[in-house]
Amino acid sequence: MTSLVTDTRVVFSRELRPVLRDPFTVIFSMIQPLFFLGLFAPLLPDSPDGGSPLQWFVPGIIVMSCLFGSSMTGSNLLYEMQTGSHERMLVTPLRRPALLIGRALKEIVPMIAQAALIVAVCIPFGFELHLAGALLGLVILAGFCIGLGALSYTLALASKNKEWMFWTVQQTLLFPLLLLAGVLLPIENGPGWLQALSRINPMTYVVDAERALFNGEVLARGTLEGLVAAVLVGLLGLAAGVRAMRRSD
Amino acid sequence: MIETRELTKHFKDVRAVDGINLTVARGELVAILGPNGAGKSTTLRMLTTLIPPTSGSAEVAGFDVVRHQREVRLRIGYIGQGNGAGHSQRGRDELISQGRAYGMGVRAARTRADELIESLGLAEVANRTVSTLSGGQRRRLDIAMGLIHAPELLFLDEPSTGLDPQNRANLQEHILRLRAEHGTTIVLTTHYLDEADSMAERVIVIDHGRIIADDTPRQLKAKHVGDRVILGFAGPDGAAEAARASGGEQRGAQVRITSDDGPRLAARLAALGPDSIEVVRPTLDDVFLTLTGRSLREDASAPESELVEA
Known part of the structure; x- marks a missing residue:
């Protein structure tokens, strides 16, 4: 007999297969983060202690790449809803939660590949990798991207027959989340209202945690806050996504 | 099931x-x-x-x-x-x-x-x-x-x-x-x-x-529409005579008769000496037309027919 775990594994490996067959697709969704890395990072001033500004900038770009990739992933489901393969899967005995969880879990794989690629590109330019912290950073980021992916699928399910709605909502939310998390410029010197908005953006805590962890500060207070924020986004996304999937026809 | x-x-x-x-x-x-x-x-x-x-x-x-x-x-x-x-x-x-x-x-x-x-x-x-x-x-x-x-x-x-x-x-x-x-x-x-x-x-x-x-398709057609036998004559006179003899409906040089079993009727009507005999079997569209008053066909094409030379 199958279980939720087996079902999830079936969905997960099905989703992953096109990525493994054509690894180049991993790069498509990270083109914008790579532009920021190449065209924006050189404008950053050296940090006060004389270190490379990349130590501050790169962890944020890794989170950005995860944000861009995971938030777009619902478009795959949207497409499968149009072609009929989603409907075909709804008639199989696969459990509804597995249809969502398996898809959301798959987001971890391109996220890790993208993070590894960004780090590899930046090391020759003076980026210093602290492996243990970075690995823990990826664990936190995994929770965050599962949640984002699940929310993107939720949006896709809600946008049935209204593809424009998916892209409008996704594009509208993308940059506010990014800027308010202080990925490109620090928020600390901004006006109070901007700082207040930044504090209610869960991505802020994830970015702060990644900055600490990628610089080897494993025991920073920000690590715990980032973990909590990522887990909350993960759980919220899965809850919303499973609910939407149960209602899908 | x-x-x-x-x-x-x-x-x-x-x-x-x-x-x-x-x-x-x-x-x-x-x-x-x-x-x-x-x-x-x-x-x-x-x-x-x-x-x-x-x-x-x-x-x-x-x-x-x-x-x-x-x-x-x-x-x-x-x-x-x-x-x-x-x-x-x-x-x-x-x-x-x-x-x-x-x-x-x-x-x-x-x-x-x-x-x-x-x-x-x-x-x-x-x-x-x-x-x-x-x-x-x-x-x-x-x-x-x-x-x-x-x-x-x-x-x-x-x-x-x-x-x-x-x-x-x-x-x-x-x-x-x-x-x-x-x-x-x-x-x-x-x-x-x-x-x-x-x-x-x-x-x-x-x-x-x-x-x-x-x-069944056959029953639907028989029950709701039936076959049509169309006899063709050289002129309206022959048709009028055949219409009287067979109880069919005359249209110009043709006589049309409806039946549950068109081919058998056609064989019998051959005795009237028509120039041609056509048996038109109904289609499911005819059935649909009879039942609803509308056609299912997007493009109205000719009905399926069997032409029997007399």
Whole structure:
């Protein structure tokens, strides 16, 4: 007999297969983060202690790449809803939660590949990798991207027959989340209202945690806050996504 | 295999399906015929657990479609209007995933996928990305996916829409073979009259969400329309005489007579000495026209006829 775990594994490996067959697709969704890395990072001033500004900038770009990739992933489901393969899967005995969880879990794989690629590109330019912290950073980021992916699928399910709605909502939310998390410029010197908005953006805590962890500060207070924020986004996304999937026809 | 009681589906104010009572026995091949928007697909979507009925109930393969969705899903195959295989996937991968979705082990799923690829003639395209396949190839892949778990009951929603005549014939042949070899119960919806006529031994006509006729194609035609025998003469005089003798209706140099058994009547009327005898058999469209006052045909083409030289 199958279980939720087996079902999830079936969905997960099905989703992953096109990525493994054509690894180049991993790069498509990270083109914008790579532009920021190449065209924006050189404008950053050296940090006060004389270190490379990349130590501050790169962890944020890794989170950005995860944000861009995971938030777009619902478009795959949207497409499968149009072609009929989603409907075909709804008639199989696969459990509804597995249809969502398996898809959301798959987001971890391109996220890790993208993070590894960004780090590899930046090391020759003076980026210093602290492996243990970075690995823990990826664990936190995994929770965050599962949640984002699940929310993107939720949006896709809600946008049935209204593809424009998916892209409008996704594009509208993308940059506010990014800027308010202080990925490109620090928020600390901004006006109070901007700082207040930044504090209610869960991505802020994830970015702060990644900055600490990628610089080897494993025991920073920000690590715990980032973990909590990522887990909350993960759980919220899965809850919303499973609910939407149960209602899908 | 299927038993529905007053099955009903409302979408806001629209009664898409309006109290359908339907019984399908094991091994039947049933075509549900009706114009677009008649409620065919909605009925099928309820029977396949995709949408819950507003009221009424349905038992499919022995289980209630609302209370025991999983049991129903395990036992049925469904080939929808769209393409079941993901466009960015490869056909063989999708077949194996589909087998896994029905609880098959990897090895069993792989073996079964190979079998279906072979029998549906997909060997050359199974390892290609689905988006590169032709419409006919994709449709065959859809069928393979619907059959992966050898279901006892197979639903097909408008299986041949969008296919060219050759692929359509090919598809019909596959469906008939499936039934001959495995005794699968098959329910398909269609708005192609010839498809319903040539494949199904039972045709259910649906209009405005209700069943308006349910019988074999032959019985439907005999009961609702009948054959027409048309006698042709050199001029109106001969026709008038023959009309009097046969009780038919004269139209110029022709006489028309309706009958349950056109060919037999034609043989008998040959004695009247007409120049030509034509037997016009009714089509399911004639049946539909009689029942609803509307035609199902988008393009009104000539009815099927048998010309008998006298």
